[in-house]
Amino acid sequence: PYIAKVFSESPQYRVPHLIEKRKDGVIFISFARVLRLPVTILMKALGITRDKDIMKMICGDEERFFGDIYMNLYETSEIKTQEDALEFIGKKVGITQEKAKKIQRASEIIDRFLFPHIGNKRRDRILKAYFLSRAVRKLLKLAYGMIGEDDKDHYANKRLRLCGDLMESLFRVVFRTFVTDIKYNFERLIRRGKLPPLETIVRSQLLTSRIRSAMATGEWVGERTGVCQALNRLNQFILLSQLRRVVSLLTTGRENFEARDVHPTHYGRICPAQTPEGTNVGLRKHLALMCEISTEPTMKEETLLKKLEKIGLRRIGA
Structure with a gap:
């Protein structure tokens, strides 16, 4: 099989995506909790429901890819609408509630965890569909020998995260934890019928201790390691x-x-x-x-x- 990997990173999290073309020609994508989902179903879930549009977006003018995409569309021909595709994804991730709930949860998964670097809003789905179609086209080019494999050690394919980037990601995550902790303490005391003063619900050392811990150990958000030592x-x-x-x-x-x-x-x-x-x-x-x-x-x-x-x-x- 031929494989393409995409590591999509947003300020909150980093989601690896795996696109694979099996020997029988079927193309799957895996990300987050969604495993081995046919690409054509995901395209329909993103709003590209017409087979003609899927063909055009993935193949472009390259006629040799038509047979592969025809076969993938035939394999998933029972999925015709965006609702059908979202319901299929809902079942795929193990949601056993009614149809509306499956569609809602599938929509949330697509918006939050599919290529989060592009965005997490409903309007970003068309951009995600274009990005996915380009990734599949590149995978097909590799399968047909039109291009070679990417060199992941090439510095054009790498990015250096500086101390400011690492501190920004760390502060964002720690501050979210800090706010959640304040909210939990406030609600806990309110349920007891008390109106707590500010100093009792704010753990002032939470921010400081987390940041100091990261700088002392060199362990940053997203399992990243950074150089931390006395200058x-x-x-x-x-x-x-x-x-x-x-x-x-x-x-x-x-x-x-x-x-x-x-x-x-x-x-x-x-x-x-x-x-x-x-x-x-x-x-x-x-x-x-x-x-x-x-x-x-x-x-x-x-x-x-x-x-x-x-x-x-x-x-x-x-």
Whole structure:
């Protein structure tokens, strides 16, 4: 089988998606609690209910893909409407209540956990359908030998999370916990017939202790690890070395040689020589001295969109 993996990340959580094309040609997607869901059913659940539109979105002008998508549409031909597709997903995740409840829960799962980086509103479903169709098209291109496999160690496919990103994610999660804790304490005391003063329902150390814990252990939100240590200002070289340290997400127990080895795209970005010995070799690296990390786009979004429209691209829904 051919496999495509998408790791979609929103400020709240990170959801891995697996799209696979089996030997019999059926294409499935798995994400969150939804396992091995036919892609054509998901497209209908996202509002693309006409077979013609599904064909056009996935295949484009590539006629050699028509047979694969025809076969997938035939396999799921009993699902005709968006309601049918949502009810099917509701059954798939084990909801045993009435039809309306299945549709409601399936809608919530699609909006919250399907490609959360795109959005979590109902209006974002069409964008998710386009994203899914492009992912399936790329998988079919791989199956037909039109493109090669992606190199996941290529630095174009990687992003560095800086301390500000990690602190932002941590604060968002901890603050949500903080608010939930205040609400729980307030409701608990109100049920007893008391009107509690503010200092009794607010645990002031909750925010501080969680942030200190993350900085002390280097364990951040989403199972991410970051470099946390006392900054050594003995001389300028040690200071620069510590500030430019990079840690991989891989655990030290994995033997992944390709991830630990020097990649050609490290040139000018990652120092090829400076890495510790032992189990951390290749997992703890240092930025090259002249490397800079872009934190803001160099062009405004609207300006970029206008330039893309000039070369022939059109906005979705236009």
